[in-house]
Amino acid sequence: CLNSHESCTKQVERDGAWYPPRLIDVGVQHPKLILTSSESQVGPYATLSHCWGPNPSFLQLSKSNMDEFQNEIRLQDLPQTFRDAIEVVRWFSIRYLWIDSLCIQQSGEGSNKDWQYHASIMDRIYSKCVLNIAAAWAQSAHGGCFSTRQSEVAERCIAFARSFKGIEGIQGIRSTADSNLTAVHESPLSARGWVLQERMLSPRVLSFGQDQVFWECNKLRNGSEAYPCGFDTHTFYPVFDIPLTVSQWGCSWLWARIIEDYSGKSLSHPLEDGFVALSAIARQITQLKDDWYIAGLFWRDFPAQLLWEVKPSHSFLGRTTRPTGNYRAPTWSWASLDG
Structure with a gap:
C-alpha cells in the first residue's frame, strides 16, 4: 500500500x-x-x-x-x-x-x-x-x-466462466467466506x-x-x-480523500450517509458523547465545505437536512428511537433523538 x-x-x-x-x-x-x-x-x-x-x-x-x-x-x-x-x-x-x-x-x-x-x-x-x-x-x-x-473459510475465491443461453464468457465468482x-x-x-x-x-x-x-x-x-x-x-x-474525489454536493450526500449510519450505533454515554463521537468527521467536512456546522446540520444545506426522518427499520434491529432524556440538541436536529 x-x-x-x-x-x-x-x-x-x-x-x-x-x-x-x-x-x-x-x-x-x-x-x-x-x-x-x-x-x-x-x-x-x-x-x-x-x-x-x-x-x-x-x-x-x-x-x-x-x-x-x-x-x-x-x-x-x-x-x-x-x-x-x-x-x-x-x-x-x-x-x-x-x-x-x-x-x-x-x-x-x-x-x-x-x-x-x-x-x-x-x-x-x-x-x-x-x-x-x-x-x-x-x-x-x-x-x-x-x-x-x-x-x-479463508480459501481464495474461485473464478469461472460458462455459457448461458448461447452467450459465451459469462463470468462468476464464488467463495465460502x-x-x-x-x-x-x-x-x-x-x-x-x-x-x-x-x-x-x-x-x-x-x-x-x-x-x-x-x-x-x-x-x-x-x-x-x-x-x-x-x-x-x-x-x-x-x-481525507474527499477533496480529491467528491464535489460540494458529494460532501452533502456523504454527510447524510454518515448520519444514517451513525444514528443506528450505540454509545455508552449518548448525552455526553452524541456530538463528540462524530466531531472529528464534522470538522473535516466543515473545512471541505467551508460551511457552518450547527447542531448536526450544515448551514448551506439546512433546508434539505431538515427533512430527516426516522426509519421504521431501526425497530426491526431491536433499537428504539426516542427523545433524549436531557437536552442535547434542538428538536429540528436528528441529534435530538437517541437511537
Missing part, C-alpha cells in the same frame, strides 16, 4: 510527521508510555479500535500510574486485545501504538481536561496513523484479535458509535474478523483473504 498505491501515498507525502501527546513504545522489550513532546520518536504509529465491553476493569492510564507506565507496561497485565495488537504492530515493524485507554488519562486529577483535549484532536490521531488495527469481533478488551478458525459487508460492518465493534470516525479517518484499516482478516484503504476496498483484490463498495469512504 505504501509503495504502490498512489492515492494512499499522496496523503503521507502531504501530512508530514505528527504524533499524539502520548504513545506506547513497543519497540523495546517491555512496552512503555512515552511523552512525544520530550522524546525523539522516529517512524510511524498505529492505532487500535476495540470494544471496551460492559463494566471495563482492564488496566488503564490514570494519574497515579502514569510514572509507572513511562517505565514499563507489563504485558501480562494487559487484556488480550492489547497484547494481540502489540504483536501485530511488532510484526509490521511499527514501533509505536496508540490505544485510547492507555494514552488518554482515564481517572484522577486532570482526567476530564485530558479527555477533552484528546477529543478535540481525534481527527488527527487517526488520520495521521499509518495503520488502524480493528478488533472487529471481540466484544470486550479481553476478546483478542486472533481466533481459532476453519482453514477453508462472508463478505466484508457482513463480517466487519455487522461486527460488535462496528456497532460502537466512536468507531465510525476511527474507521473513516484512518488511512488504512486491518480488521480481524471472526474467520479471516480484512483490509481497507483508498485503493483497495474490502480486501480479504478470500477476496485478495477486494471489491468496490461505498461502505468505506475515507474522509
